Amino acid sequence: MSLSPQWLDELRTRVTLSALIGRTVRVQKAGREFKACCPFHNEKSPSFTINDDKGFYHCFGCGAHGDAIRWMTDHQGLPFMDAVKELAAIANMDVPAPDPRAAQRAEAARTLHDTMAAAQAYFRASLTGTGGAAARAYLATRGFPASVIDSFGFGFAPDSRTGLKAALVSFGDAQLIECGLLIAVEGRDPYDRFRGRLMLPIHDPRGRVIAFGGRILSAEKTDAPKYLNSPDTPLFDKGRTLYNLHRAAPTARTKNRVIVVEGYMDAVALAAAGITEAVAPLGTALTEDQIERLWQVAPCPVLCFDGDAAGQRAARRAIVRALPLLRPGHSLSIVTLPDKMDPDDVIRKQGPAAMETLLGQGTSLIEALWQTERDAGPLETPEAKAGLKQRLIEQTDTIQHGDIRALYRRDLLDRFGALAYPARDRGAPFQRQAGNANRRGTKDAKGRWMPPEQPLGAADTARLQLVGQFGKVLAPLLNAVLAGLIANPREISRHAEALAHLEPGDAEMAHLLDTLLHLGESLDAGDLQASGLESASLGPILTKRGVKVPNSADFGGLPYGAIAGGDADLIAEAVELLVEMPRVEAAMAQATQAAEHELSEQSFAEQQRLVQRRLALRARLGHMGRARAAL
Incomplete structure (x- = not known):
């Protein structure tokens, strides 16, 4: 039987996790969460937390983590379908009848996951082989420790059009093409997409490889893109995926902070410096779906942009996309790095402490919006000032939540008023226009x-x-x-x-x-x-x-x-x-x-x-x- 992700999400939503766990474990209220002594390992003080809003439990002692279904399978020892059926009874939901087409799709997805896992094994083996010397040398220049290289699963794609194709011949060309590993060209044999690149696997929230990103190593290939990502596939949607989310989420929830950087190498650099709650979009501006996923982890993600013109454009796009989504208690913090510096530059030149200082000095979303619009052009004429006011009104009009829209508009127009109509010198008499x-x-x-001397x-x-x-x-x-x-x-x-x-x-x-x-x-x-x-x-x-x-x-x-x-x-x-x-x-x-x-x-x-x-x-x-x- 195959169950749709939408149905499983509805099931998780209808089950109160603290009540479910409270059937067999003594839990106690602790603010907005619940605490208990971890049932997965022996402990005397509670380090096991349950968050009903987010629908997960987490132990800070042993690392046990999961949702209602995971609780039933890991703690109660039930098979997956038995766990689902029992939870469905609690939630008063009917388990869908078997759908042969859904089962076929699920089986195909499992097969694609197997293919991606095999490709990851091939890339990792290639990194340690004789052909991976250039990739290993590049990693040495970045200063990444061996533990980080292993944790992030770095690999190497040999500079061959058929290297991966030959290694994964048992999966067939059609499946490799569907996974985005081969490029199909009419009238020619399919060939490897990634060639001569340092490889990084991209995972889904469950930690399964769904795509790859590759950085070019040869300086001679000036016509090739520096970074290359997998295309969208049945497993991978780059507009919905955040790189490193599966590793960053536990730490992010603990610290109540998730950091968004521009690229996956930035996320790796932060992790190497001990800042492990960083994620990155994948070659696109931050999307609405990605913002919603971030808010599931922390209420105010920190967007960390490079200090160049491209970074400023990325910040503006993120602000514009976030405004319609704003809701009470959820916003963004904007951090702009020094000019022409990325996170790795800051860490190398100033140290991790300096990076932490910058992350703690984030600008609120409303302040970033004001600064962005105010600095968009000169404000030397009344027309330019009126244009600023119009832009501020248009931006706030996109906010869907009524209270937040009203508060943003009042705050921004107050700032505009102070800028456009500065307080007059009290010593001088007021003069009308x-x-x-x-x-x-x-x-x-x-x-x-x-009366006036001149007739009106x-x-x-x-x-x-x-x-x-x-x-x-x-x-x-x-x-x-x-x-x-x-x-x-x-x-x-x-x-x-x-x-x-x-x-x-x-x-x-x-x-x-x-x-x-x-x-x-x-x-x-x-x-x-x-x-x-x-x-x-x-x-x-x-x-x-x-x-x-x-x-x-x-x-x-x-x-x-x-x-x-x-x-x-x-x-x-x-x-x-x-x-x-x-x-x-x-x-x-x-x-x-x-x-x-x-x-x-x-x-x-x-x-x-x-x-x-x-x-x-x-x-x-x-x-x-x-x-x-x-x-």
């Missing part, structure tokens, strides 16, 4: 606002009239925003650019707005007292901040209480509405006036777009009002 300068006039000697243009007049038209609707929201900025001054610099476009019709409100923009994050109660603010609507807020203002109203009557309380997200939304609604209304008025002179498809379409935008903004304002009413 040229287009808004003196729009409301100037102050006289007593601090009172005087048509656009300015329309804008002031527009503010007046919607004053009853927008004024309470503006009051709440200004109160919120007083309660949370850090938000002032974040929204300074947008706030500079606001044109309150009330002089005291205009005075307060200019004062806040001038003081910025350094705002305190003394500043407000010194400014002589006497706004009745904001009086209670100022009073709460320690400022005594005449004619104060009841604070509880202030609308939009959450905004007034300083909620950063709601302040941002309210500022957007305050700026966008007048703009849309002004554009709507212009579009209507233009349509009166000449009605065209374009002008009609623009009118309809603005109508929809106005409806959407008013709906958002209404939603905020309803939220206010519920407070």
Whole structure:
């Protein structure tokens, strides 16, 4: 009988491993795991752990490791199918009926595994033979100890088109081709894929050889690739396989750290230096499947990239692919090595301790994303800065988890705001943009606002009239925003650019707005007292901040209480509405006036777009009002 991997995975998922082992072994809770004295060897203190989330047990004393099925076969002594049937009964699952085609596929896979095992034996024997001198000399230059060479299964493929083919003739050409060991060319005899290369076997999570990687040894073959991997086969999918995972996983789970390097020789170099939890992709950028496999081992894998341009590109691709997959408690740490250095260079020149130091200084995923986008090009113009903001928004939009997406966006836009709108010098008075300068006039000697000396243009007049038209609707929201900025001054610099476009019709409100923009994050109660603010609507807020203002109203009557309380997200939304609604209304008025002179498809379409935008903004304002009413 052949059982599909999917069915077996479902079986393992439905069985609680701690409960299964607890039937015959006394287990005790230890944080998120369970501990027990190992049933596979005699011990007095528990070193046997059970992790239900990951579905495995592991003994740090004797190395026993496995899942529910392995427990039933190794500890209970049951044959595989009997173990599966007993677990299926516990999980209330039906064992699938025999499938002849599945059995044939399973038998073929076993045969392919036998073929790969035979090829590995051939390569290892060739390394120790007379023809393997060049490969042994190369290994000597790398300084790998004999134990590492043996553990990783280094071998050698002779520089012959028929060496392996002749050695494995009993398996037949068709099977060798299917395993990726021979290359089939129409009209010619198949020939060996790997020739004149140092060979490394690639294993599946169960430790079976499924593919090979070969490094060229002859400097004369300049047209040949330096590294060559097996093609995808029924056993090997390079986008789902991580080199050295079967060896690295136990240590990685113990240390709660798994390291991802760019190539398999980097993983070997780290292992030779005593850092044994390193894995590597196989000639491709890190894939989504590989990221998911890494998270099964450790919640925050450390991606270690070379310090060259290729390494930086690999880091960016990994970040982009990880963002949609992010979930609570799972992320990535990014380590960039010094320029033009790989892990082996760091270990050779600075020692393993220096490598450990670098691995411990990893950058968080959000920090790496910010640095990557910020440094993508010069930010000397407003257009370039706007492009950075757009890229950050597009990247965060790919995150599927809602909470993580919102947190990433807020953090990144805060960083953007600090970069694009740096805090102004407190000693210098706040100056609005040229287009808004003196729009409301100037102050006289007593601090009172005087009308502008120059008459307002048509656009300015329309804008002031527009503010007046919607004053009853927008004024309470503006009051709440200004109160919120007083309660949370850090938000002032974040929204300074947008706030500079606001044109309150009330002089005291205009005075307060200019004062806040001038003081910025350094705002305190003394500043407000010194400014002589006497706004009745904001009086209670100022009073709460320690400022005594005449004619104060009841604070509880202030609308939009959450905004007034300083909620950063709601302040941002309210500022957007305050700026966008007048703009849309002004554009709507212009579009209507233009349509009166000449009605065209374009002008009609623009009118309809603005109508929809106005409806959407008013709906958002209404939603905020309803939220206010519920407070």
